[in-house]
Amino acid sequence: xxxxxxxxxxxxxxxxxxxxxxxxxxxxxxxxxxxxxxxxxxxxxxxxxxxxxxxxxxxxxxxxxxxxxxxxxxxxxxxxxxxxxxxxxxxxxxxxxxxxxxxxxxxxxxxxxxxxxxxxxxxxxxxxxxxxxxxxxxxxxxxxxxxxxxxxxxxxxxxxxxxxxxxxxxxxxxxxxxxxxxxxxxxxxxxxxxxxxxxxxxxxxxxxxxxxxxxxxxxxxxxxxxxxxxxxxxxxxxxxxxxxxxxxxxxxxxxxxxxxxxxxxxxxxxxxxxxxxxxxxxxxxxxxxxxxxxxxxxxxxxxxxxxxxxxxxxxxxxxxxxxxxxxxxxxxxxxxxxxxxxxxxxxxxxxxxxxxxxxxxxxxxxxxxxxxxxxxxxxxxxxxxxxxxxxxxxxxxxxxx
Numbered sequence: 527x528x529x530x531x532x533x534x535x536x537x538x539x540x541x542x543x544x545x546x547x548x549x550x551x552x553x554x555x556x557x558x559x560x561x562x563x564x565x566x567x568x569x570x571x572x573x574x575x576x577x578x579x580x581x582x583x584x585x586x587x588x589x590x591x592x593x594x595x596x597x598x599x600x601x602x603x604x605x606x607x608x609x610x611x612x613x614x615x616x617x618x619x620x621x622x623x624x625x626x627x628x629x630x631x632x633x634x635x636x637x638x639x640x641x642x643x644x645x646x647x648x649x650x651x652x653x654x655x656x657x658x659x660x661x662x663x664x665x666x667x668x669x670x671x672x673x674x675x676x677x678x679x680x681x682x683x684x685x686x687x688x689x690x691x692x693x694x695x696x697x698x699x700x701x702x703x704x705x706x707x708x709x710x711x712x713x714x715x716x717x718x719x720x721x722x723x724x725x726x727x728x729x730x731x732x733x734x735x736x737x738x739x740x741x742x743x744x745x746x747x748x749x750x751x752x753x754x755x756x757x758x759x760x761x762x763x764x765x766x767x768x769x770x771x772x773x774x775x776x777x778x779x780x781x782x783x784x785x786x787x788x789x790x791x792x793x794x795x796x797x798x799x800x801x802x803x804x805x806x807x808x809x810x811x812x813x814x815x816x817x818x819x820x821x822x823x824x825x826x827x828x829x830x831x832x833x834x835x836x837x838x839x840x841x842x843x844x845x846x847x848x849x850x851x852x853x854x855x856x857x858x859x860x861x862x863x864x865x866x867x868x869x870x871x872x873x874x875x876x877x878x879x880x881x882x883x884x885x886x887x888x889x890x891x892x893x894x895x896x897x898x899x900x901x902x903x904x905x906x907x908x909x910x911x912x913x914x915x916x917x918x919x920x921x922x923x924x925x926x927x
Contacts (some may be wrong), residue, residue, distance in 0.1 A: 584836050628839060669879045
């Protein structure tokens with residue numbers, strides 16, 4: 527039987543409509559949450575599979591469903607490549623009916639995902655990105671930066687180190703959005719406190735040999751080696767600084783460091799380092815209780831990112847229980863509701879999408895100070911969030927202006 531071209535077009539259109547309808551119906555029956563992070567690279571230990579497990583704990587705690595809608599978790603590895611992250615998020619929003627995406631470590635991928643979220647008008651929560659661009663010049667109505675940012679990290683740790691006499695700095699910086707942001711914010715903080723920056727060297731993500739970079743730092747004659755890197759890169763830089771004897775003439779500053787970094791380095795190499803944390807597993811009874819549950823699954827204690835993944839997911843579920851999955855209503859709920867859980871007390875999501883909560887100046891313990899497994903750090907100072915995050919006067923975010 528011959529079918530006229532017009533009939534073929536109508537039939538194809540009807541089929542497409544049916545397909546889209548089926549996707550919409552399926553989406554209405556399920557709450558889909560996507561998690562994209564580094565599952566296999568230099569940041570995998572500080573988030574990665576542990577972040578997946580943290581989100582599964584949140585799903586279990588909410589009972590696996592909200593009302594009569596089951597919760598489905600989709601997982602992807604962005605491989606630290608913005609194009610992979612953006613393509614997967616677009617696919618999830620367009621074809622899978624995903625309601626919210628939580629983004630793990632890597633600022634470059636987070637910026638790419640946030641642009642897609644703004645385009646599609648879907649919720650994106652960055653639980654592991656530090657670049658201030660997310661909530662500053664590139665802010666949008668559908669993105670929340672949940673755990674920390676490089677301004678808060680710099681203002682807590684770099685301020686303390688300068689006040690202790692570390693006046694001249696040289697930076698080793700990961701050549702990505704996160705590294706650039708941390709270097710810039712730390713430089714501003716150092717100068718604001720009367721210090722100077724003598725130079726910087728930028729290394730590729732996942733570099734295998736840091737010797738040339740470390741020799742440049744040593745030749746600078748700076749008092750402080752500022753490490754604007756994270757995960758495997760930070761670990762290798764600190765190890766290299768010890769091996770090259772740089773620690774005998776320079777103080778090593780790690781404004782952002784994670785529990786897993788300390789574990790990998792060992793207390794002998796990491797002892798005495800100051801760093802900023804947004805959450806620590808051993809800070810109170812509530813954090814310890816949750817961390818023990820996480821430990822049962824992963825056989826190691828959680829980082830700030832793991833706790834942030836859990837908290838952000840639970841807060842999203844609370845929003846859905848209150849207002850449904852409509853993105854605009856969910857974002858309004860976040861910005862109207864204080865966050866009080868195992869991660870933050872009186873946390874507030876501002877109009878720019880920044881979740882403001884207390885930050886902590888921590889110092890790595892000596893081997894003698896550590897009394898039990900994973901007892902790696904001590905609290906030096908609690909700094910209220912409104913004292914360290916970017917202010918409205920500093921912000922370039924049009925949503926806040």
